[in-house]
Amino acid sequence: xxxxxxxxxxxxxxxxxxxxxxxxxxxxxxxxxxxxxxxxxxxxxxxxxxxxxxxxxxxxxxxxxxxxxxxxxxxxxxxxxxxxxxxxxxxxxxxxxxxxxxxxxxxxxxxxxxxxxxxxxxxxxxxxxxxxxxxxxxxxxxxxxxxxxxxxxxxxxxxxxxxxxxxxxxxxxxxxxxxxxxxxxxxxxxxxxxxxxxxxxxxxxxxxxxxxxxxxxxxxxxxxxxxxxxxxxxxxxxxxxxxxxxxxxxxxxxxxxxxxxxxxxxxxxxxxxxxxxxxxxxxxxxxxxxxxxxxxxxxxxxxxxxxxxxxxxxxxxxxxxxxxxxxxxxxxxxxxxxxxxxxxxxxxxxxxxxxxxxxxxxxxxxxxxxxxxxxxxxxxxxxxxxxxxxxxxxxxxxxxxxxxxxxxxxxxxxxxxx
Amino acid sequence: xxxxxxxxxxxxxxxxxxxxxxxxxxxxxxxxxxxxxxxxxxxxxxxxxxxxxxxxxxxxxxxxxxxxxxxxxxxxxxxxxxxxxxxxxxxxxxxxxxxxxxxxxxxxxxxxxxxxxxxxxxxxxxxxxxxxxxxxxxxxxxxxxxxxxxxxxxxxxxxxxxxxxxxxxxxxxxxxxxxxxxxxxxxxxxxxxxxxxxxxxxxxxxxxxxxxxxxxxxxxxxxxxxxxxxxxxxxxxxxxxxxxxxxxxxxxxxxxxxxxxxxxxxxxxxxxxxxxxxxxxxxxxxxxxxxxxxxxxxxxxxxxxxxxxxxxxxxxxxxxxxxxxxxxxxxxxxxxxxxxxxxxxxxxxxxxxxxxxxxxxxxxxxxxxxxxxxxxxxxxxxxxxxxxxxxxxxxxxxxxxxxxxxxxxxxxxxxxxx
Numbered sequence: 001x002x003x004x005x006x007x008x009x010x011x012x013x014x015x016x017x018x019x020x021x022x023x024x025x026x027x028x029x030x031x032x033x034x035x036x037x038x039x040x041x042x043x044x045x046x047x048x049x050x051x052x053x054x055x056x057x058x059x060x061x062x063x064x065x066x067x068x069x070x071x072x073x074x075x076x077x078x079x080x081x082x083x084x085x086x087x088x089x090x091x092x093x094x095x096x097x098x099x100x101x102x103x104x105x106x107x108x109x110x111x112x113x114x115x116x117x118x119x120x121x122x123x124x125x126x127x128x129x130x131x132x133x134x135x136x137x138x139x140x141x142x143x144x145x146x147x148x149x150x151x152x153x154x155x156x157x158x159x160x161x162x163x164x165x166x167x168x169x170x171x172x173x174x175x176x177x178x179x180x181x182x183x184x185x186x187x188x189x190x191x192x193x194x195x196x197x198x199x200x201x202x203x204x205x206x207x208x209x210x211x212x213x214x215x216x217x218x219x220x221x222x223x224x225x226x227x228x229x230x231x232x233x234x235x236x237x238x239x240x241x242x243x244x245x246x247x248x249x250x251x252x253x254x255x256x257x258x259x260x261x262x263x264x265x266x267x268x269x270x271x272x273x274x275x276x277x278x279x280x281x282x283x284x285x286x287x288x289x290x291x292x293x294x295x296x297x298x299x300x301x302x303x304x305x306x307x308x309x310x311x312x313x314x315x316x317x318x319x320x321x322x323x324x325x326x327x328x329x330x331x332x333x334x335x336x337x338x339x340x341x342x343x344x345x346x347x348x349x350x351x352x353x354x355x356x357x358x359x360x361x362x363x364x365x366x367x368x369x370x371x372x373x374x375x376x377x378x379x380x381x382x383x384x385x386x387x388x389x390x391x392x393x394x395x396x397x398x399x400x401x402x403x404x405x406x407x408x409x410x411x412x413x414x415x416x417x418x
Numbered sequence: 419x420x421x422x423x424x425x426x427x428x429x430x431x432x433x434x435x436x437x438x439x440x441x442x443x444x445x446x447x448x449x450x451x452x453x454x455x456x457x458x459x460x461x462x463x464x465x466x467x468x469x470x471x472x473x474x475x476x477x478x479x480x481x482x483x484x485x486x487x488x489x490x491x492x493x494x495x496x497x498x499x500x501x502x503x504x505x506x507x508x509x510x511x512x513x514x515x516x517x518x519x520x521x522x523x524x525x526x527x528x529x530x531x532x533x534x535x536x537x538x539x540x541x542x543x544x545x546x547x548x549x550x551x552x553x554x555x556x557x558x559x560x561x562x563x564x565x566x567x568x569x570x571x572x573x574x575x576x577x578x579x580x581x582x583x584x585x586x587x588x589x590x591x592x593x594x595x596x597x598x599x600x601x602x603x604x605x606x607x608x609x610x611x612x613x614x615x616x617x618x619x620x621x622x623x624x625x626x627x628x629x630x631x632x633x634x635x636x637x638x639x640x641x642x643x644x645x646x647x648x649x650x651x652x653x654x655x656x657x658x659x660x661x662x663x664x665x666x667x668x669x670x671x672x673x674x675x676x677x678x679x680x681x682x683x684x685x686x687x688x689x690x691x692x693x694x695x696x697x698x699x700x701x702x703x704x705x706x707x708x709x710x711x712x713x714x715x716x717x718x719x720x721x722x723x724x725x726x727x728x729x730x731x732x733x734x735x736x737x738x739x740x741x742x743x744x745x746x747x748x749x750x751x752x753x754x755x756x757x758x759x760x761x762x763x764x765x766x767x768x769x770x771x772x773x774x775x776x777x778x779x780x781x782x783x784x785x786x787x788x789x790x791x792x793x794x795x796x797x798x799x800x801x802x803x804x805x806x807x808x809x810x811x812x813x814x815x816x817x818x819x820x821x822x823x824x825x826x827x828x829x830x831x832x833x834x835x836x
Contacts, residue, residue: 019753019777104798108787117809118779200809219633221640221810242832249834335437357827359437361536369526369830378835379826380522391535391618391823392639393811405809408797409775412787414660416667417796 003183007191011198013176014119014144020174021142022116026093032171033089033136039167040082040132040160047078050159051128058126058152070127071153081132081160084383088136091382094400095142109411114404116142118200121192122385123214125206126150131160134205135178137385139168141403144177146199148192150206151184158182193218203398205386223394225386227313228258228341230371233330233356235347236269240277242368243346247278249370250344252285256315258387259342259374263310263320265330268294271323275299287317294323310337327352331359338362340389342371363389363396421601425609429616431594432537432562438592439560440534444511450589451507451554457585458500458550458578465496468577469546476544476570488545489571499550499578502801506554509800512818513560527829532822534560536618539610540803541632543624544568549578552623553596555803557586559821562595564617566610568624569602576600611636621816623804641812643804645731646676646759648789651748651774653765654687658695660786661764665696667788668762670703674733676805677760677792681728681738683748686712689741693717697739705735712741728755745770749777756780758807760789781807781814 040047051073058071099112120143122134131147138145149157161180165173181188193202193214202222204214215222232250234243250261266275271294279289279299289295290309291302302321309320310333324330327345334343344366345356357365364374374396376384381399388394394402458465469491476489517530538561540552549565556563567575579598583591599606611620611632620640622632633640650668652661668679684693689712697707697717707713708727709720720739727738728751742748745763752761762784763774775783782792792814794802799817806812812820 019779022779023776102798104796108791110797115779215637221808223810239832245832245834253835358441361437361440361533362825364826364828366828367830369828369833370835372835373526373828373833378522379528380520390639392641395823396826405813407780408782408814410782410784410787410791412785414657414663415787415791416663417671417788417790 003185003187004191006183007181007188007195010146010179010181011119011192011195014146014179015198017174017176018116018118018144021139021144021177022095024142026095028172029093029140029142030089032168032173033085033140035171036136036164036167037082037085037089039163040078040085043159043163044075044078047073047156047159047163048075050155054153054155061152063152067126067152070125071156073128073156077129081129085132085136088140088383091140091400093140094404099406106415107413108415111409111411112406113409114401115407117403117405119144119146119198120403121146121148121199121202123148123189123192123202123204123210124150125210126152128153128156128160130205131157131180132164133383134203134385135161135164137383137400137403139177141400143403146179146181146192148181148189154182154184189214190217193220193222196220203385221393223388223398224390225258226389227339228260228387229262229311229313229337229339230259230341231263231265231330231334231338231343232261232371233265233324233327233334233343233345234267234270234274235327235345235349235352236267237349237352238270238274238346239348240270240274243274244278244281246344246346246368246370248281248285250372251282251287251319252317253370253372255317258313259371260315261319261371262312262314263322263337265322265324265333266295267327267330268323268325271295271298275321275323282319285317287319289319289321291321292323295321298323313339327355331356334360334362341387342366342374344369344371363387421603421605422609424601425599425606425613428564428597428599429537429610429613432564432597433616435592435594436534436536436562439557439562439595440513442560444513446590447511447558447560448507450586450591451503451558453589454554454582454585455500455503455507457581458496458503461577461581462493462496465491465574465577465581466493468573472571472573479570481570485544485570488543489574491546491574495547499547503550503554506558506801509558509818511558512822517824524833525831526833529827529829530824531827532819533825535821535823537562537564537616538821539564539566539617539620541566541607541610541620541622541628542568543628544570546571546574546578548623549575549598550582551801552621552803553579553582555801555818555821557595559818561821564597564599564610566599566607572600572602607632608635611638611640614638621803639811641806641816642808643676644807645757646678646805647680647729647731647755647757648677648759649681649683649752649756649761650679650789651683651742651745651752651761651763652685652688652692653745653763653767653770654685655767655770656688656692656764657766658688658692661692662696662699664762664764664786664788666699666703668790669700669705669737670735671788671790673735676731677789678733679737679789680730680732681740681755683740683742683751684713685745685748686741686743689713689716693739693741700737703735705737707737707739709739710741713739716741731757745773749774752778752780759805760784760792762787762789781805
């Protein structure tokens with residue numbers, strides 16, 4: 001078979017099994033998930049062996065240390081993966097839930113019911129843990145999944161997918177519910193995301209380049225998780241101690257993630273008092289500051305920010321800093337340079353809070369809290385597939401409900417249209 | 419300016435005004451809508467004049483009668499357009515509504531709030547009435563709209579858009595809230611649907627070819643309304659009188675629309691009694707029947723259905739007919755050949771109803787009612803932008819709520835992540 005036939009075959013099998021998956025009861029799905037978690041633990045030697053081969057090849061190919069770290073699996077990481085699977089088993093099953101219900105004057109009863117999407121393709125970089133995460137989130141929501149990971153992690157991914165399937169099968173996991181694309185040919189991705197009528201949605205997980213490539217090629221809907229250029233705006237009315245704590249937390253607690261702050265905006269009235277204190281605190285934590293002229297007047301040690309800094313996702317201990325004349329100017333800056341992810345205001349003024357939360361066009365807007373809370377777990381949704389910066393279908397954390405669609409089930413007793 | 423600059427300029431203006439639109443109060447928007455309706459009535463001579471020029475050109479170009487009919491405006495049609503605008507004014511404003519709210523153990527208050535999508539591009543064929551429909555639905559939901567209609571109706575579209583703008587401006591409609599692309603260059607559509615970061619969503623309205631072309635070109639999300647290949651399945655347990663009424667209604671009441679029935683499936687146990695009666699009734703109404711061998715044995719006058727008939731959207735007084743051995747076989751047929759739009763079962767058996775509504779993968783599934791009810795008005799949503807056959811974002815009727823997205827507004831008192 002050629003590649004096109006292979007991919008078509010995978011998609012057909014996924015579509016066929018998706019009908020079966022929709023019928024599985026929550027209890028059955030959860031027992032399958034627990035069996036998968038057990039299998040991951042029992043199969044850790046096999047996963048580590050596959051991963052060792054991936055690592056050797058990746059080292060020989062000269063991958064960066066950051067990439068090698070993402071690729072590397074350890075016993076601890078495999079146990080964490082299994083724990084993650086058990087956590088998904090413990091979540092409430094969203095399928096079949098009634099979203100709303102109403103009766104029309106003609107007696108028709110309309111029930112809007114949550115149902116699986118069908119077939120989801122997950123395209124990701126060389127992070128083997130995504131194999132397990134994506135597989136179990138899709139399975140929990142009764143979606144068939146087609147996994148296509150980065151080529152550097154192919155052996156690890158295949159081992160994990162095989163073990164999930166073997167473990168799950170003991171408790172009745174249907175064949176083809178979790179499929180992995182075994183070829184590393186990039187053309188396979190293009191074919192996959194153009195399978196209208198078979199694949200219902202593509203979720204690219206990884207850097208901006210991957211996401212743009214998938215979005216450009218796709219003929220099916222793509223749920224995108226672009227970068228997080230998150231802001232904290234310190235208003236003139238801010239409680240300065242609170243602002244210092246939030247600033248430090250949003251930047252330093254975990255700088256390498258999408259909900260970490262990349263730009264600090266400070267109202268000009270509070271800047272002379274606040275910025276030197278903030279700069280001292282951040283310097284202690286090893287943060288490099290890059291400011292606009294007004295910020296550099298107050299903190300001369302700051303580097304000069306360039307235009308590129310305002311839209312940069314550093315994912316590192318670097319922070320751009322700007323002094324603004326008003327909350328409106330802060331909003332304008334965020335809507336211009338931000339990535340519609342997560343932005344916070346620190347303010348005691350309710351008027352400023354209202355302007356900010358109403359006018360900042362982002363998935364999540366915070367009042368007096370750190371942007372680091374944008375996360376499925378922190379929201380109380382449990383595990384998530386990522387943080388959507390799209391506006392359609394799902395915005396912000398993509399949890400179980402966001403991996404579902406709905407249908408209208410309408411009951412009548414002979415109604416016809418007049 | 420070249421075309422790319424022109425389109426970029428339109429998109430920039432739309433993005434800028436979208437921030438303003440999000441702030442408009444419901445009462446203000448409704449007074450603007452009523453002024454638009456008045457302006458349509460007052461400006462009918464101007465619209466008819468523009469339309470007459472379009473019609474002359476279209477007749478000279480040899481357009482089909484069906485296309486000419488869609489293009490033609492009359493005083494009655496313009497008054498109906500104005501009435502439609504007033505009906506949208508009377509609908510509840512969905513913007514700002516709270517979808518859900520919860521408090522996290524750390525005290526963070528999470529409010530999921532309905533907000534406008536931002537900028538919507540509507541690409542449609544030569545039906546001038548879509549200009550008004552699309553403009554007011556987008557405006558009611560505080561979205562900026564960029565309209566791009568078919569070239570045959572360009573003068574009518576421009577006249578309608580100008581009049582809506584003139585009327586609305588008297589009550590404070592912001593400039594650029596409703597923009598129309600005045601060039602008929604097809605390249606403009608491609609540019610429009612690739613404006614990531616400026617245009618949030620494209621809605622193609624028209625035939626399958628238009629929708630596919632837009633979906634193929636787009637880099638932004640597309641809300642698709644493909645064809646309606648709708649089924650009625652008459653179960654062995656059906657009340658035959660009810661089944662006859664529903665069959666007649668679903669096929670004949672308005673055969674040219676997407677929620678009309680195209681295929682009748684009949685259980686083999688009831689077929690000998692039911693099909694001859696149904697065929698006689700449909701023959702009286704001028705319906706041409708195309709059956710499978712089993713159906714033709716029972717009603718020999720029927721033509722022979724070909725494989726293509728099962729996926730055909732006739733939009734006409736033609737019906738394909740098939741005898742099936744079970745509800746499962748009916749479901750299988752629908753999921754294979756249908757378009758995931760609207761499908762009905764007529765059955766007294768609750769078991770058959772359950773299988774059908776659970777397993778048919780369509781936006782709307784009916785028990786003992788006509789598929790013709792799939793419509794925003796009939797659902798109680800009011801006017802709609804169309805019927806989505808997509809599974810993401812919106813499925814089924816696209817009313818005001820489906821033209822919105824949401825954001826999370828999170829209130830804290832200094833929470834940081836540990």
